[in-house]
Amino acid sequence: MKLHSDPQSSQNTITGYGIGFLEVNQTPYSHALIVQPEGEVLAWPVEEIQDLSEDHFSMISALLPELVIVGTGKKQVFLNPKILQPLIKAKIGFEMMDSQAACRTYNILMGEGRKVLAAILLEKD
Template identity: 45%
Template structure:
């Protein structure tokens, strides 16, 4: 018997490495916002130090439905966002999980495959 994995009809991370992320087989070298059912979009932040509240507020607009969780990939290493930048998400009761970008890619794939309303904000520093 030959076994085949199920093909999911969602946006998923299919690979990542130093300075790149592949989504559904297409390689990207810039920060990304990824949702299971929406178009993949560039995230206009190239460095962790340049993050602003508006970068996180725009994540809500990327989803067809309001997300229940934002998975934030902070780059090559784990760095936590100042809580003041997350006020807009917290006021809407949207959870934020912070991890390095590689871990965020893996976590996003699991949550998206479970049908969760998740948004991944993946920082690739240039």
Template identity: 45%
Template sequence: MKLQPDQSDAQTISGYGPGWVGVGAERITHNVVLGSRGERFEWAGSYEELGPEHFAQIAALKVEVVIFGSGARIRFPQPAWLAPLAARRIGLETMDTAAACRTYNILAQEGREVAVALILDRPA
């Protein structure tokens, strides 16, 4: 699906599909964390590899809320993984990756300090 965001200084997602997400004209094919202030880094190899250290990376961004896109289906993180976010009083919302992309764009364009952590399931 192609997205057409309004003009904003925030980093936004321009499109997404099975196994990829677009940021501007760039197509990203690995799990990624994006921040509304331009932060971007490669993230966990898969949902099964997630642990507290992955959420600590996001907590270091000092955002208000994290949108967790858990892949093609909703998979909630283990409560122990979220300790780094809770320690900084950062909220987390879990949804499938497509919904996470859309929600992130809305919040980023509102000027919120938000990050999205995306698991990009590979097509079969």
């Protein structure tokens, strides 16, 4: 899937997504990412949905977003509330969706000026 960005924007826009890759500002990545409208695009140190732990969400919580969009790969997966405790305790909203939908949703919310964060797992073959 190719997404289009505003060439005048200095914000981090997800410009492409497919099996085994994610593209931010036309730079391809081959690993899970944490993307916010501003600042550095961060590697998210997780390979598979079943590897997610509370520590992964503590890392996200420390970035102080208003809303976290979690891209769970090819299919939407609802995560165990136990591992989401860092977000719940910090009163940070969150949504789980397949990664392709998460990319689109992040771009829309970012374009509206929301303090959104996308945590995207890549789709495997």
